[in-house]
Amino acid sequence: MSTTDTAIAEEPSRGRPRDPSRDEAIIDAAIDVLVRDGYDRLSMEGVATAAGVGKATVYRRWSSKAELVIDAMATLKPAVDTIDTGSLDGDVEELIAASCSPKSQRLQQVMLSICSALPREPELLDAFKTRFTEPRIALISEMLERAQRRGDLGPEIDVAMAASLVPSLMLQRALMTGKPAGRTYAEQVAGSVLLPVLGRPPRPISTTD
Structure with a gap:
């Protein structure tokens, strides 16, 4: 392997690392919205707004509100x-x-x-x-x-x-x-x-x- 290839292989992956504090904020917001509004009225957009993050941030972590609610319950x-x-x-x-x-x-x-x-x-x-x-x-x-x-x-x-x-x-x-x-x-x-x-x-x- 050439020096250039080695450098490329050892180069750290780019992109922002996942922020655990955002996960916690989203989970807390999901629980609050769920208790306040119920499952049917809960939306990923509403959770994102309550958590102070973008909708895409929530969807990168959970593909559906069922997955989000399940993980939120697991913390309790x-x-x-x-x-x-x-x-x-x-x-x-x-x-x-x-x-x-x-x-x-x-x-x-x-x-x-x-x-x-x-x-x-x-x-x-x-x-x-x-x-x-x-x-x-x-x-x-x-x-x-x-x-x-x-x-x-x-x-x-x-x-x-x-x-x-x-x-x-x-x-x-x-x-x-x-x-x-x-x-x-x-x-x-x-x-x-x-x-x-x-x-x-x-x-x-x-x-x-």
Whole structure:
């Protein structure tokens, strides 16, 4: 290879590098617009305006508003996979906290905004199930299976069914009231529904919203 060829090969690629701060601004704007206006009224142009960037900047990163909304939702996912306190009671407390954390509350608002669009947006529905609903239930199932291995739960407990209770009822509450379910409701679900299903006595509410 000649010296000239080597220089060309080693020359850095031209063009502006992708600015992570713009991605963050677009994601934040998408969440704000989605919660305020709903999925049907959200547009790539409106998100670009709210983020203070050009429309082309948004389209270079996301080819559709469904892709943008899916990625925006992903930034709000609570870290349920970190729940492993070594005891069932401790795990349930952590699950309650994760279910009504500020990120979870914001995620519930976003979910409320997209629910009406799910039946007619296959891409959005598929992502909703595979990236949010199913992984969250699977992680709670793992938490309960660890409790079974420790002997905290009996082998007769239907882990798959129990794991779906908290996320399902929290979302249902949000859909019924039009606002995120709070700490009090999370305590009610855990104390009055989840624990009895797990073969534990019900527990009174110990916190308030």
